Amino acid sequence: MTNCSTQDVDTVTQKLDLVFYVPVLVFGLALNITALVVFCQLLRKWTEPSIYMTNLALMDLLLLLQLPFKMHAAYHKWEEDKKLLCSFLESLYFVAMYGSIYTIACIALDRYITINHPFCAKQVRSRKNALIICVFIWFFCIGATSPIYTFREETAGNFTCFHGFSAKGWSTAIIVCLEVFGFLLPATVLVLCSVQSIQTIKASKSTSDKKQAGVRIIYSSLAAFLVPFTPCHIAIFLQYLVRNGIISDCRQQKNIALFIQVSMNIANVTCCLDALCYYFIAKEVRSTKDSLRLSISRGRTTSSSDV
Incomplete structure (x- = not known):
């Protein structure tokens, strides 16, 4: 990687962090805590969807709890003896992010x-x-993010937490695993399952309103996944090209540095999107699921009797 200062980009992203983090932290905490109360106490029956949505809310809360540390790290360098604490917080951040990704896929x-x-x-x-x-x-996400403890540069003096991973953190093996198993695999599962579910719903004998409700639920989950997580993984790949000297133009490096910071901020918005999507559609899921299943079953029974 060539010597190209991104200090001006850091100044811009410091302001963007406040614009993103403060509203996300406030609304995300309120929405996810409310969702947990609803899922754990107010729902009459503990179901499979409510278990997954509770897990999603817990993952989002874990990610939200890292945002104050990220805001502090954006404006202050940390002392050398806090490297272990920094790596721990960084690992929790990625556990929460990829835990959310896999929970949405499930x-x-x-x-x-x-x-x-x-x-x-x-x-x-x-x-x-x-x-x-x-x-x-x-357990999978905790194990998969454990290499983060080895990514911190072995340099003396103060450092910037949540930034400055060593070359080991941008190795080809790490980035390929991150992109394939962290994003592409769950994204493929989500898209394929969603497409086939939409086709089945549209072919069912349910009423038009119930079909539209079922399709809206699936589109909401797709949006809650693809909108926040696609840009940040594109940015991670581009930053990998920068760190490995494939992209050497200083202007492009600055643009990519800005892109990765903005896209990571957008990824944090998923804490609010998840709560909105899965909390407000919970009743709609329960009301439509049984009727859709009954309609589909009747349609298949009729088809079998006609053969």
Whole structure:
């Protein structure tokens, strides 16, 4: 990587951080805490979707709790003896981000099984299995983010937390695993499950209003995933090209540095999008799921009897 100062970009992103982080922190905490209260106390029956949505709210809260530290790190350098604390906070941030990604993918897969394979769903879906999957997501993300503890530069003096990963953190193996397993794989699961679920809903014998409700739910989950997470993973790949000397033009490097900071801020907005999407559609999911499953089952039974 050539010597190209991005100090002017850092000055701009400091102001952008406040513009993004303060509203996201305030509204995200309020929405996700409210969602947890609803899922844990007010819902009469603990179901598979409510387990996944509770896990999603917990992941979002974990990410939100890192934002004050990120805001502090944007304006203050940390002392050398706080490197371990910084790596711990960085790992929690990525555990929350990728835990949210995998939880959203699991919600889409659970919805797909319910809508497209209603008979199989009775055998595959259960509250116990949903809980096991959520626990696995936590352990998987904690294990997958553990290399972050080795990414901090071994330099003396104060440092900037949440910035300045060493060359090891931008190695080809790390970035390929991040892009493929952290984004492309769950994104593929989400898109394929969503497309097939939409096709099944439109082909069902449900009323027009219920079809539209089901389709809106799926489009909401797609938007809550693709809008925040796609730009930041494109930016990570571009920054990988910069850190490995493939992009050497200083102006392009500055643009990419700005892009990655803005896109990461947009990714944090998912804390609010998740709460809005999954909290406000929870009742709609429950009211439409049974009727859709019954309609689809009747349609398949009719088709079988005609053969």
